[in-house]
Amino acid sequence: MPTLIDLQKLLCPDLLKAMQRRYRILHTIQLLEPIGRRSLAEQIALKERIVRTELDFLTQQGLLSVSTKGVSLTPSGKEVLSELTPYIEEVNGFRVLEEQIKQTLKLDHVIITPGDSDSQDWVKLDLGRRASEFLRTQLKSNQTIAVTGGTTMATVAEMIQPLPNVANCLFVPARGGLGERVENQANTICAEMAKKIKSNYRLLYVPDPLSEETYHSIIHEPGVKDVLQIIRQADIVMHGIGDALTMAKRRKTSDHVLAKLSSGNAVSEAFGYYFDRLGQVVYKVRTVGMQLEELSKIKTVIAIAGGESKAAAIASYFRQGKSNVLITDEGAAKALIKGFPFR
Amino acid sequence: MPTLIDLQKLLCPDLLKAMQRRYRILHTIQLLEPIGRRSLAEQIALKERIVRTELDFLTQQGLLSVSTKGVSLTPSGKEVLSELTPYIEEVNGFRVLEEQIKQTLKLDHVIITPGDSDSQDWVKLDLGRRASEFLRTQLKSNQTIAVTGGTTMATVAEMIQPLPNVANCLFVPARGGLGERVENQANTICAEMAKKIKSNYRLLYVPDPLSEETYHSIIHEPGVKDVLQIIRQADIVMHGIGDALTMAKRRKTSDHVLAKLSSGNAVSEAFGYYFDRLGQVVYKVRTVGMQLEELSKIKTVIAIAGGESKAAAIASYFRQGKSNVLITDEGAAKALIKGFPFR
DNA sequence: AATTCCCGGGATAAATTCTATCCCGCCATG
DNA sequence: CATGGCGGGATAGAATTTATCCCGGGAATT
Numbered sequence: 021m022p023t024l025i026d027l028q029k030l031l032c033p034d035l036l037k038a039m040q041r042r043y044r045i046l047h048t049i050q051l052l053e054p055i056g057r058r059s060l061a062e063q064i065a066l067k068e069r070i071v072r073t074e075l076d077f078l079t080q081q082g083l084l085s086v087s088t089k090g091v092s093l094t095p096s097g098k099e100v101l102s103e104l105t106p107y108i109e110e111v112n113g114f115r116v117l118e119e120q121i122k123q124t125l126k127l128d129h130v131i132i133t134p135g136d137s138d139s140q141d142w143v144k145l146d147l148g149r150r151a152s153e154f155l156r157t158q159l160k161s162n163q164t165i166a167v168t169g170g171t172t173m174a175t176v177a178e179m180i181q182p183l184p185n186v187a188n189c190l191f192v193p194a195r196g197g198l199g200e201r202v203e204n205q206a207n208t209i210c211a212e213m214a215k216k217i218k219s220n221y222r223l224l225y226v227p228d229p230l231s232e233e234t235y236h237s238i239i240h241e242p243g244v245k246d247v248l249q250i251i252r253q254a255d256i257v258m259h260g261i262g263d264a265l266t267m268a269k270r271r272k273t274s275d276h277v278l279a280k281l282s283s284g285n286a287v288s289e290a291f292g293y294y295f296d297r298l299g300q301v302v303y304k305v306r307t308v309g310m311q312l313e314e315l316s317k318i319k320t321v322i323a324i325a326g327g328e329s330k331a332a333a334i335a336s337y338f339r340q341g342k343s344n345v346l347i348t349d350e351g352a353a354k355a356l357i358k359g360f361p362f363r
Numbered sequence: 364m365p366t367l368i369d370l371q372k373l374l375c376p377d378l379l380k381a382m383q384r385r386y387r388i389l390h391t392i393q394l395l396e397p398i399g400r401r402s403l404a405e406q407i408a409l410k411e412r413i414v415r416t417e418l419d420f421l422t423q424q425g426l427l428s429v430s431t432k433g434v435s436l437t438p439s440g441k442e443v444l445s446e447l448t449p450y451i452e453e454v455n456g457f458r459v460l461e462e463q464i465k466q467t468l469k470l471d472h473v474i475i476t477p478g479d480s481d482s483q484d485w486v487k488l489d490l491g492r493r494a495s496e497f498l499r500t501q502l503k504s505n506q507t508i509a510v511t512g513g514t515t516m517a518t519v520a521e522m523i524q525p526l527p528n529v530a531n532c533l534f535v536p537a538r539g540g541l542g543e544r545v546e547n548q549a550n551t552i553c554a555e556m557a558k559k560i561k562s563n564y565r566l567l568y569v570p571d572p573l574s575e576e577t578y579h580s581i582i583h584e585p586g587v588k589d590v591l592q593i594i595r596q597a598d599i600v601m602h603g604i605g606d607a608l609t610m611a612k613r614r615k616t617s618d619h620v621l622a623k624l625s626s627g628n629a630v631s632e633a634f635g636y637y638f639d640r641l642g643q644v645v646y647k648v649r650t651v652g653m654q655l656e657e658l659s660k661i662k663t664v665i666a667i668a669g670g671e672s673k674a675a676a677i678a679s680y681f682r683q684g685k686s687n688v689l690i691t692d693e694g695a696a697k698a699l700i701k702g703f704p705f706r
Numbered sequence: 707a708a709t710t711c712c713c714g715g716g717a718t719a720a721a722t723t724c725t726a727t728c729c730c731g732c733c734a735t736g
Numbered sequence: 737c738a739t740g741g742c743g744g745g746a747t748a749g750a751a752t753t754t755a756t757c758c759c760g761g762g763a764a765t766t
Contacts, residue, residue, distance in 0.1 A: 024367055027443060028378070030424055031385050035378035042374050056742050069725055072743090081373055088733055088742050100370055107367050144479050399713050412754055415714090431713050431762055 025110050036111055041066075043108045044134065045074055046083065046101045051145045054090035063142055076219035085340050108134070117353045121346065124356075125335075126345040129154070136351025137172075137327040141347050144326060148175025151258065151324045151347045155180070158320050161187045163255040166194040166310055167213065168291070169206040170260035172324050178214040194259060195291065195309030196228030222247050229271070229292065229305035239308060244331060251310050257318050261325040261337045262289040277303065288333035290323075290341065291315075297332070299339020315342035322347065331355035368453055376581070386415055386451045387477065389426065389436060389444045394485045394492070397433035406485055420617050451477070460696045464689065467699075468678075469630075471687040479694025480515075480670035486692050487669065489516025494690045496599065496669045498523070500670040501663050504530045506598040508539040509653055510556065511634070513603035515667050520555040532562040535594050537602060538634065538652030539571030565590050572648035573636065582651060594653050600661050604668040604680045605632040619635070620646065631676035633684065634658075640675070642682020658685035663692065672700030 028036050048064055049055060057075060061068040075091055083097035093101065109115060109132075111216045118130040126295065133150050135143035155176075159165070167173055173339035191205030191214040200207055207223045224247050226238055238244055262270075264286035268278055284302030286294040292307040315321050321342060324332050327348030335356060348356075371379055391406055392398060400418060404411040418434055422428045426440035432454040436444065452458060452475075476493050478486035483702060484528055498519075500506070510516060534557040536549030545551055550566045557564035567590050569581055605613075609630035612623055627645030629637040635650040658664050664685060668677050669692030677691065691699075 022446050027447050028382065028452065030426070030443060030449070032378055035375060035381055039371065039375045039378060054742095059741080067726060069727080073724080083373070086743070090742065091671070099374060103365050104374070135674050149406045402712080410755060412756075414755085429714070433713065512714095 025107065025111070040108060040111060042074060042078065043101070043104055044096060045071070046078065047134070048140075048142045049084070049091055050093055050101060050211045051142045051149070053092040054087060056090040059090075063140055065139070074169065090110075093165070103342065112350065114350070114353075115210045115234055115348075116333070117357060118273065121348075121353060125338045125346065127338075129342055129346070129348055130353075131345075131347045132353045133326070133341065133347075134347045136347055137349050138329050138351055143351075144172060145175050145179060147172060147227065147324055147326050147347060147349060148177075149179040152180035154322065154345070154347060155256070155258065156183055156186075157284065158256060159183060159186050159189065161185075162189065164190045164192065164201070164250060164253060165213075165256045165258065166192050166251050166254035167210050167257070168194045169204050169209060170262065171257065172260045172326070173206075173209050174204050175257065176324065177209045177216070179214045180346060181212055183217045189214075189217065191219060191221040192247060193224045193309065194251060194254075194257060195307050196224050196226035196230075215272070222250060224251075225250075227309040228307050228309070232306060235306050235308065242306065248308065252314055254310070254318055256320045257310065257315065257320065257343075258322045258324065259290060259343070261323055261330065261333050261341075263287075263330065263333050264289045264294050268294070271305075273305075279307075287336035290337050295340065297336055299336060299341075312340075312342065318342075319344065324348075326352050328352055328355045336339040365542065366453070367452065372454075374541060382447075383451060383454060385417060385421065386447055388414070388421065389440060390477070390489070390545070391485050392427065392434060393436055393444060394488045396435040397430065399433040402433075406483055422546065441663050457693070457696075458664045460693075460700060462693075463700055466697060468681045468689065470681075470689055472689070474688075474690045476669070476690075476692045478691050481672050481694055484596045486694075487515060488522060489670050490515060490667055490692060491520075492522040493667065494519045497521035497596075497601070497665065497688070497690060498601065499526055499529075501599060502526060502529050502532065504528075505532065506600045507533045507535065507593060507596060508556075508595050509535050509597035509600065510549060510553050510600070511537045511602040512547050512552055513670070514547055514605045516549075516552050516601065517547050517678065519667065520552045520559070521602065523556055523559045524571045526560045529560065531648075532557075532560070533593065534562060534564040535597065536652065537584060537594060537597075537600060538569045538570035539567050541575075565593060567591075567594075567652065569651040571650050571652070573651065574661045575649065578649050578651065581658055587651060587701070591651065595654070595657055597661055599663045599665065600653065600658065600686075601667065602633060602686070604673065604676050606630075606673065606676050609636050611637070614648075616648075616679055620648075630679035633680055638683065642679060642684075644683075655683075655685065661685075663688065663696050667691075669695045671695055671698045688699055 044064055045060070046059060052063065057071050058068050062070040075084060083094060083100055084091045085094050093330070112134060114132045117133050121127070122130045131150050131154060133143065133146045135146070136271060137143040137147065191210045192208045195206060208222050210223065224244065230238070239248065264281055267289040268281055281294055281303055283362055285296045286302050287297050288295045291310055291312050292305040293301050293312050294303040296302050322345040323341070323343040324347045328351035331352045334352060368379070368465065372537050383604055391403060395406065400414050401411050404414040418427060422429055425436055426443055427434045427585040427691070428437050455477065457475045464470070465473045474493050474497060476486065476489045478489070480490065499518040523629050534553045536553045538549060553564050553566065554589070569585065569587055573581070607624055610632040611624055624637055624646055628639045629645050631638045634653055634655050635648040636644050636655050639645050666684070666686040666687040667690045671694035674695045677695060
């Protein structure tokens with residue numbers, strides 16, 4: 021028994037595309053509001069005259085309000101967007117994709133957002149928003165959440181909203197500081213998330229990576245030892261998946277290690293582990309924090325990564341990865357299913 | 364919780380309009396196939412170039428097949444049309460209209476078809492089709508069906524299809540012959556319906572109307588007496604509702620009777636009864652056959668009438684009418700609800 | 707066999723809509 | 737005060753839609 025969408029795909033496919041386009045416009049406005057026509061046009065790769073036509077129409081329908089600062093969603097615009105989301109996902113065939121990936125990678129949950137983070141910034145924001153919404157469904161009072169750093173995790177912190185029914189949680193960084201911008205460091209993200217949902221946090225002031233000598237010395241520091249203990253007892257972990265060489269360079273890895281990663285055909289990186297296409301660990305940097313083996317004991321491990329170019333890294337990580345939830349975008353999902361690079 | 368249609372009405376009303384137009388095209392083709400572009404354009408009041416564009420698209424989508432005789436629905440075209448019907452009715456708000464009329468006229472069932480029979484012939488055909496489909500849901504083996512004459516009833520006979528699960532039914536004319544074309548007479552319609560569903564029929568060879576003297580004589584004729592007995596025991600009655608003066612003229616009513624109908628402000632006619640706007644009987648012609656009072660004893664009495672111009676007659680009849688099912692069209696339904704002429 | 711009617715496919719011209727691009731004044735921010 | 741981003745205004749060219757008509761083929765009717 022076909023749904024209305026199945027019938028409309030056959031009877032007026034062009035107009036479904038129009039619906040998708042308007043949804044995308046509203047959705048992007050929701051993430052970036054208030055935003056002007058030209059910026060929006062740039063974000064969603066449409067000419068400004070076309071965006072204007074659509075904005076005029078949506079405003080006329082009462083879904084947008086216009087000011088000199090830009091356009092924003094009205095309350096009914098927000099409601100329409102929210103109610104429409106499942107239908108748009110049905111149009112996009114996301115349910116099918118989610119199920120395929122779920123079974124292929126043997127996961128408990130897969131969530132796919134529209135777009136491709138490689139092309140549009142708002143897609144990564146949306147990943148963050150969906151990840152925080154998923155966290156909301158899982159989180160209970162008095163729980164401990166360990167989070168990693170990275171740009172995608174930064175969007176989770178940016179998009180997370182207060183959780184009224186949850187109290188007295190504890191956020192900890194899953195690993196030490198990174199050689200990157202402070203706002204993408206686990207400590208910063210951890211603190212921001214904790215503040216936003218009015219919970220506590222502990223920070224980890226250790227370099228990452230570090231020498232064996234320093235490692236053996238630093239793990240006995242009381243301030244470090246305590247946090248490590250908390251990290252190991254986390255109920256939920258949220259982490260990104262990185263492209264191996266990109267992450268290595270970002271972390272100012274030495275030339276000889278870079279050479280090793282290259283010769284080992286490293287594809288992905290998570291928690292200091294570098295994996296090749298088959299999921300084999302080709303390098304491990306010494307870190308203070310959550311270790312890959314420890315993930316097996318944790319009930320909810322959420323991986324967040326998107327972009328078509330990340331598909332290989334995602335597939336590589338999940339060959340051995342212990343995460344049981346993936347939040348990704350349409351670009352990555354389709355590339356995963358295309359069989360590149362796995363199977 | 365809004366449906367997808369509610370959301371699409373707001374976000375892309377053009378999509379719904381296009382869907383409605385394509386539905387109407389497919390629907391009209393189903394009723395009149397095979398039909399050419401120019402005829403179809405005329406039927407649905409669109410320019411032939413526009414119809415061509417739509418036909419090209421629908422053919423490309425596999426819903427139509429094209430021959431030198433005209434276009435027809437493909438099997439999947441028929442299926443799509445069938446599956447889409449409830450959605451189109453939701454778009455058109457027919458459910459709401461049906462419910463309103465059901466409650467206003469205190470009926471068991473109301474069925475509304477798209478269009479207005481005043482404007483397009485295919486709408487009357489569709490009334491006939493829907494009426495025969497409804498009959499199919501009600502009819503059981505060994506039942507008796509009494510039918511009247513008229514152009515609308517003729518379309519029921521034209522559109523009815525064999526009923527595999529029903530046997531040994533008996534069709535009888537609800538009243539005697541009319542002063543009109545033979546194909547619209549109750550006898551003809553009765554015979555045609557019976558033949559189409561492989562059942563039996565009895566005919567009634569009596570003039571209608573007739574004098575008191577002839578009446579008292581003819582009702583004792585064995586051939587008439589038997590059929591009258593069967594008519595009174597009918598399980599189902601299907602009848603039309605006529606505009607009073609139109610019917611009177613069609614039946615070659617005398618001038619003095621016409622004057623009486625006019626002075627009595629007759630609005631509708633059924634079973635030889637002429638009703639004014641308030642449902643009062645202003646005139647009764649003597650007929651051999653089903654009488655108005657006898658309808659109360661019959662379980663299923665189906666009235667079939669459409670066209671905006673018929674709304675007054677429908678309302679007038681139902682002020683006192685004993686029918687419990689109405690099958691009408693959108694034009695009549697909307698006029699009924701507009702409060703003209705009742706309430 | 708001839709004629710008529712309706713068919714699909716072909717075609718042109720005019721009207722309408724869409725699209726690309728740029729400009730102006732206003733407002734907020736640094 | 738300068739700068740950046742905003743909405744609203746505007747024109748020109750491109751694309752699509754719309755209106756209308758014609759031709760040859762096939763089927764039905766006379």
